[in-house]
Amino acid sequence: MELYSERGFAQTTVAEIAARAGLTERTFFRHFADKREVLFAGARSLQELLVSSVASAPDSVAPIDAIAGALAAAGAVLQERGEYAKQRQAIIAANTELQERELIKLASLASALAEALRERGVKEPAASLTAEAGIAVFKIAFERWAAETDKQDLPRLIRDSLEELRAVTAGH
Amino acid sequence: MELYSERGFAQTTVAEIAARAGLTERTFFRHFADKREVLFAGARSLQELLVSSVASAPDSVAPIDAIAGALAAAGAVLQERGEYAKQRQAIIAANTELQERELIKLASLASALAEALRERGVKEPAASLTAEAGIAVFKIAFERWAAETDKQDLPRLIRDSLEELRAVTAGH
DNA sequence: AGGGCGATGTCAGTTGCTGCCATCACTCAC
DNA sequence: GTGAGTGATGGCAGCAACTGACATCGCCCT
Incomplete structure (x- = not known):
């Protein structure tokens, strides 16, 4: 770094x-498998956190809300490491190869989340769509959080972004 | 190839x-900038098609529907080149580096779509979220289309996936 | 004392990719 | 028609990211 x-x-x-x-x-x-992987060493633990968070959500919680809860929890962790997370993000933002690697890590996260939903009984097109939508929400919330200089609450940003997605998919 | x-x-x-x-x-x-880029030479024209499709949608069309229309149009084009598109997809699916490249191309598409929405007057968190959600829908619809042996209609799959996303984000 | 075993060093080799310069065809003004 | 540009290609040298094979060393366990 x-x-x-x-x-x-x-x-x-x-x-x-x-x-x-x-x-x-x-x-x-x-x-490290390659030069880029250094910056993504912590990805596995984050994935485990997300998956276990989804798995442990009560059955009464709707799939999208289970995902949102997991993402908010992950956001809280990232926020604790705020300094480090932002520096890391700046490095990634400056290099295309690193962005590629980050995107595939996020895609891997989405797969893991979809699998966690399937284990909750969610059927297939729905599970993947919910997971991908969640990751999209997370991406945008995280971008905004990393860009802003004033301290915004990342879990809050995530939940707000999900609300925005709801409004937007409803057809406005 | x-x-x-x-x-x-x-x-x-x-x-x-x-x-x-x-x-x-x-x-x-x-x-070609690198060895992978050979498989993505056509990405620019697809992006132009998507952007112009969004730009030419009537003002009365909701943002998410403008995106959906553009994606369906792109899907129709891909479907024409069905043989080629599926072979290409098989190659990409077999290699991680190629998946990375594909993901960043899709992210670039999302950025372009978000920009097109902004020019329609859509404000910022909404524009990016709509575009990313659209790309997520497209990804999943395309995966299913490429995996199935029987001939499904790709534009139809895209619209169905969007409906599924609507149901899923609504909280089910 | 000795026998695994995991982490590290050493070295050679392949491959992706880049910079630099030469060549060659083709066009276009004069 | 001649010469000056211009764009595409070849040739070559070189760097840096990886990889495989083998040797070494420290460490634990018997």
């Missing part, structure tokens, strides 16, 4: 990263 | 592609 922030992702070489960490380039690739 | 289908994307070298095309490797990279 230091190197990526200082001179940019593309201008940072794996050899430099390894050197600063006191390791070999070869060792770097044993810990 | 021939080479990617025969031996897979990762196992195909740019030198091989260039050789089959009767060109030099160097020349290949003058036509």
